[in-house]
Amino acid sequence: MYNQLQFRSSQEIIEQHTTLVKRIAHHLLARLPNSVVLEDLIQAGMVGLLEAAKKYDASKGASFETYAGIRIRGSIIDEVRRGDWTPRSVHRNGRRVSEAIQAIEMRTGRDAQDGEVAAELDISVTEYHALLKDSAESRLFSFDKLTAPQDEGPSEVIASNEPNPSEAFEEKDFMQAVAREIQGLPEREKLVLSLYYDEELNLKEIGQVLGVSESRVSQIHSQAALRLRGRLKEWR
Numbered sequence: 001m002y003n004q005l006q007f008r009s010s011q012e013i014i015e016q017h018t019t020l021v022k023r024i025a026h027h028l029l030a031r032l033p034n035s036v037v038l039e040d041l042i043q044a045g046m047v048g049l050l051e052a053a054k055k056y057d058a059s060k061g062a063s064f065e066t067y068a069g070i071r072i073r074g075s076i077i078d079e080v081r082r083g084d085w086t087p088r089s090v091h092r093n094g095r096r097v098s099e100a101i102q103a104i105e106m107r108t109g110r111d112a113q114d115g116e117v118a119a120e121l122d123i124s125v126t127e128y129h130a131l132l133k134d135s136a137e138s139r140l141f142s143f144d145k146l147t148a149p150q151d152e153g154p155s156e157v158i159a160s161n162e163p164n165p166s167e168a169f170e171e172k173d174f175m176q177a178v179a180r181e182i183q184g185l186p187e188r189e190k191l192v193l194s195l196y197y198d199e200e201l202n203l204k205e206i207g208q209v210l211g212v213s214e215s216r217v218s219q220i221h222s223q224a225a226l227r228l229r230g231r232l233k234e235w236r
Contacts, residue, residue: 013053014046017068021045024072030202032080041076048075094135094226096121097128101223102230111186112227132222133215181231189224192217 025041052071056064100120104112112120118128182190188210195201195209203221207214 013049017049017065018046020065020069021049021072024069025076027200027202028073028076028080030204036080040079044076044079045072048072051075090134093131097131097135097223098226098230098233101227102233105230114223129219132219132226135222135226177232178228181228184231185224185227189220189227192220193224196221 021042022045025038025045029036029038029041048071049068052064052068055071056067058064060067097117100117101112104116104120108116114125114128118125121128121131123131182193185193191210192206195206196203201209203217204214207217210217
């Protein structure tokens with residue numbers, strides 16, 4: 001009898017929140033390479049939805065849809081991480097760009113420009129933009145994981161366990177540091193991050209807002225993330 005009720009409850013949850021899973025999957029798909037299949041993301045999201053149904057605790061204060069959204073997103077991203085398509089060379093190049101930006105900014109005391117970073121890497125500006133494009137297509141970015149090691153897969157991770165008090169304190173300090181560094185970014189990079197994360201626009205939509213190509217938005221986004229990694233290196 002219990003199993004029948006549990007099954008019926010699970011079926012009802014899936015029917016009621018399938019739209020939420022599809023919405024999150026479509027939103028993440030817009031940030032991923034063409035090789036990623038939407039159906040795989042939806043399937044992973046459904047797993048996250050069922051896990052949310054099992055673990056949801058209304059006494060915590062969050063609505064089920066809010067909690068489920070986090071679990072769905074985390075489940076999809078875990079699936080993406082398991083199928084990491086990125087060559088290690090792309091991760092290494094991302095690290096090189098981040099280190100070059102940091103070196104220039106420490107030397108000059110101002111934001112590093114595209115031409116300066118390219119010169120620091122001893123490559124052309126066109127080649128530098130290609131590196132940014134590869135880096136942007138290879139991973140999902142999130143503010144709270146911007147300092148993840150470059151040799152790992154996509155850096156956006158949603159933890160499934162509650163942090164201990166020490167970890168929570170460190171996380172708060174880190175997020176304050178991230179907020180400070182974001183405010184110190186060049187205006188266009190800061191705007192792209194705001195539209196991407198706060199307004200949840202995709203790259204094409206941001207391009208329409210800024211009057212530039214989707215490819216250029218991708219470059220700006222990638223450079224902003226790599227710039228932040230360099231500035232937050234002490235937190236690794």
